[in-house]
Amino acid sequence: MDARVTAHAHYSIGEIDKRLYGSFLEHLGRAVYTGIYEPGHPSAHPNGMRQDVIELVRQLDTPICRYPGGNFVSAYNWEDGIGPKAERPTRLDLAWRTSESNEVGIHEFAEWAEAAGTEMMLAVNLGSRGLDAARNFVEYVNHPGGSYWSDLRRKNGRAEPWDVKLWCLGNEMDGPWQVGHKSAAEYGHLANETAKALRAFDDKLELVVCGSSHSEMPTYPQWEATVLEETYEQIDYISLHMYFENYEKKTAEYLALPQKLDRYIGTVGGVIDFIKAKKRSKRDVKISFDEWNVWYHERKSDARRMKEWDWPHAPVLLEDIYNFEDVLQVGCILNTFIRRSDLVRIACIAQLVNVIAPIMTEPGGGAWRQTIYHPLQLASHYGRGTALNLDVDCQSYTSDIAGSVPYLDVSGVHDAEAGWLTFFAVNRHGQEHMDVELSVERFGTIKAIEHTLIKHDDLEARNTKDNPENVKPQQVGGTASLEQNRVGVTVPPYSYSMIRIK
């Protein structure tokens, strides 16, 4: 099968915000405890943080990390996580029916984030709590000193404010499962008043209001319209979430799901435009896609186990083991974000360690990369710069999700500073090789090409503790032909490629 892709220097989508490659850590399962934090682990620092995990996070180069939830945040008292550890209370976490020791709180997470080379994106609790707890938390985190909360932070060992810019106003407040779930009007009012209070403290904060938990929610997309109607002038981003499933083991349908993601983004973009016009506003609101990933491998059995257990601390929970098929899916999701990067400025893979995560750990043992780590790392490293508006010509297939799904899913990024053009390409055809002709117009003469391939003959292939490199990227030689402004690359069936041209 043939495909033709043309990139033109004058046809771009816009500058990619590096926070498109963000991540998320929730107090959930083993994400924090025995994930990033495990005192006594051979690689642990004196503060209990695992250096082996920090190293893998640093290699991922994730610019922001959302914390502390997730559903967890909607019944969380941030004050439980400050002060001497021995005096911190153990609480019941209503979201996941577990116990929370509070050994890790904002100070520990901030230290970890600095070591891991990522910035904090913090969420406030607008479920069981409200404006007052939110403003106190922001004051504790961001005020230099001379006030009750900032002086308490200083007393607790941190003199300098952390100066966190990006704040989420609650989590998935449209979901009936959420502690303190609200109607769109109730939530919109609370979010707006909270945003006003936070802006009274610091007008430069970037605030994220909750959109829909997924596009099958009965309230979608009216939720977005009502919430934006209430909050438009006070907020910067509306958050969207989506998880990808393949319960039926139908690869073609599974790999068509990013078409649904694309529609979801486009629809919410339309709602933003509608409210902006209705309000005669000059303000631009963008999308923070702050939870996305594949999540289905362990989902049903986790739901059963949770019902039965007796409030364990840091149990195995949501530990999906990803396969090669999920690499293709994650590649297509990231491509969608790049193509929609004019609207989607922030995106966070959910989550980062152990819980539906690219990084896994064994308590007392090693840490390794899941299969999906690799497309994320490649996009995070090489998907920075200007997103290109590609012209793509290839055959499509029909699916239940979308009438026409191109076999080649591709995005392109130009890093003007380094002079590289990078294409991320997924061949969604299961049997046929694809000969891809890449033409680049007005970028100058091509001198070099690199082709990185992730391919496995078994869609179910996984990376495990004992076989951590089963699925990983490889440099390919010999498949590329090169002319002045054109290269030809052959990509195998069901494969992920990164093609770089200089």
Ligand code: AHR
């Ligand atoms: O990431 C797991 C959970 O998924 C989060 O806690 C919640 O926000 C979403 O439903």
